[in-house]
Amino acid sequence: MNASIWAGVRQRVQSLVAAPGSNRVFGAVGHKFFLEDPLTLAELADLEGQMGVSLPEEYRDFLVHVGAGGAGPAHGVYPARLIQGRWRWEGDGAELADLSRLAEPFPREGANPEAVQALLSKRPEEEDFEEIEDFDDAIEAWNERWEPLMFSSDRTVGATVISTLGCAAREWLIISGPERGRIWSDNRADDEDLKPLLDGNGGPMTFARWYLTWLEEAERQPAPVPAAD
Template identity: 25%
Template sequence: MENHISRIRSKLARAAAVPSLLESGGRRHLFRLNPPLSEEDVAWFEESREVTLPEAYRRFVLELGDGGAGPGLRMVPLHEAHDWDDLPHGFLATPSGLAPGTAHTRDWHDYPELRQGTLAVADLDCEYITQLVVTGPARGRLVNVNLAGWTRPVFAEDPDFLSWYERWLDELLAGWGVSLFGNKIPGDEPVLVDVLAHDPSADRRARAARSLISLPSIGQAGADVLAASIRDQDPAVRAAALLTAGAKRVAACEAPAREALTDPVADVRVQALLALHRLEPADLADRVRERLGDEEPAVARQAIYALKELGGLTAGDLEPLTTHPNPDLRNTAIRALRAAVDG
């Protein structure tokens, strides 16, 4: 743990000396931490909340700092980290129901007990926060949550707070993307490609595919595995691979993306449209136009958006959809008539 702390100090100083990092997210905090807390302050917090803080986090606030530089907008100071409104005494001491591998489908704002036993340690922006589990089976682990209930919780794979924080610095210094830090699987391209190709868990394969977006570029080995993953047996993996193929404009994924336009799962077809839009094949407009007649309204709507951006949308394309029984698709088609090239 001593090595963690000394390395973090050194890496914070290195990050503060990189102009490009200061010009991006680092300008909010300049890679500076707030002053550390005293042992008395931490002991008072623990006694008043009837908990003992996880050791790695406790060492951080005692020896490094209490909030400041960190993932997202900032690290949250301890006195704000348990500032939930209208929560009963003992809420932090009540075991959290959050644990890796547990499915949570309920909206966060409707079920505050899903926040119990946790501290909000990082503000990632747009209702996303990183919570540290203080009480419960996942004690010491970090999990990204959206308090509006838009997405399910995602546990960082790091074993403790210091490992998580140091990885944030490592990935920043390596030039990797750190948006929603903690969602990415730890590791470089070979590690992520191995997970994508061989992990028995479809959830981890999909997460590995999305994690590749964070890298500055994807090499040939990664491109080949990503292309193969568009044909994965699990639709979530196929959709994630298409998402990354489009985001990184991976040319090797064009052929399987074309195949995915007729995938049995609608979300995969939507992602195929998005990916091909970024890859820009010569016959893109023709392939997109074919999906205007898709049985799933969400796919047809995406085809309208794509053709509109391509400048090839015609009134003839839209006319059959202006009387579609699905109101969202019907309204999208009617509004898009104004952008039709022959309108």
């Protein structure tokens, strides 16, 4: 394993506990810059063996050199935990991931993309109805078709939920397929499709870039200005 990109990262995160202004970092009120203990190599092997897949290298190294989860982007990195002999990720919406299908390639174009776009184009608009009750009935009928299609587990095979921004907005780590090792944004609760998370230059956000960008921004958080006397 190449741990060079994670050298000193655990200590940097832990030092933020006492850093001026760190409590203003988004999500810090919840995770308090706490990191779970790293996994042992034996635990990592057991996790991957149960899942039937090799995790992306940057994430594998994070698990054994930084922590199994905890402080990180948004409300933190979902921890990988062994519960009653079975590994799983824990956090809001973690159950959306089908852990039995992590080895299947993630469909970066989405499952049934034509059907999704066709239905999205037919979403009712309030201004098209004279009575609000008619609009409510139309949007309810549309949602009954939209939600099973958009939230089908076929759309997120080969991926696991890794973090949440709150209000059902989540981020996924892609485990298998061409997008392996990258982070995807999930705002389906706001009728937006899954999409790749991009860095400031428009490039794909890998797990390491995602995490280290957060850490660098947290370290730059300015201290609060003292109140004037």
